[in-house]
Amino acid sequence: MKLLYNGQLLNDDEVQLSLSNRAFQFNDGFFETAIIKDGQIRFWPDHLQRLHDAAKTLQLALPESLFHILNGTAILDLAQQNIAFNHGRIKLKVWRSGSGLYTPETNHADWLLTVTPITSSAQTPLKVGICEAVFTSYTFFSHFKGPNSLVYVLAGLEKKKRGYDDMLVLSRDGFVSELISSNIFWIKDKELYTPDLQTGCINGILRRNILRWCAAKNINVHQVQANLENLITAEAVFATNVTGIRFIKEINEYQFAGMHELIGAIQEEWQL
Known part of the structure; x- marks a missing residue:
């Protein structure tokens, strides 16, 4: 190579x-x-x-x-x-x-x-666990890739051990932050939510584009510090990174719907 x-x-x-x-x-x-x-x-x-x-x-x-x-x-x-x-x-x-x-x-x-x-990744919905080994923390360098990689490595080991497709990593304060290599979004009452960068999550590239697209379309999107109880009452949950969008069907024992019209519109916008 x-x-x-x-x-x-x-x-x-x-x-x-x-x-x-x-x-x-x-x-x-x-x-x-x-x-x-x-x-x-x-x-x-x-x-x-x-x-x-x-x-x-x-x-x-x-x-x-x-x-x-x-x-x-x-x-x-x-x-x-x-x-x-x-x-x-x-x-x-x-x-x-x-x-x-x-x-x-x-x-x-x-x-x-x-x-x-690379080959196209599988698009089957994700079964996600809640990470117990590590947490994210906000710093002035937590929004880009590299300095905090050990957090995601340890989360990956826990994913493998517990048999999940991915892990939801919480912030040290217990707020929803991100998955191992993806940002997370959820929909409630036709409005979109995603963790605030203050939770320590990566400022993902597709995340940025979704926020801009929502602003242009006058779609309400909220960057929040939300606890797990807020997430599990969502209508639909999905993960995003530069490879595309993955539906999340389950977080621990909590089940979510699959397709949602808002997610379909996002996928259509970038042909994901």
């Missing part, structure tokens, strides 16, 4: 990272994932905005080589080479250069970008 490392096109077995690499030593960085569908990078402007927000928050100086790649055709060229042009996943990892301990030696950044082919 080909990849891009600091602007160089390499085979994956040619990449050599030092043991002092700060991504390895301290998780000092972030990552961004996006989907290619039929030669188009879906929601690319939103991904770029979140990337810049993450870099600014972590005080990382993005190199010129990365700007050149992000604004050119190199990503789609790489997708062609890796047979991922029709349906692929982009993953961009950015981390602080240099060594040092907790106090960095520099704010310059290194980066690595891969594009891998």
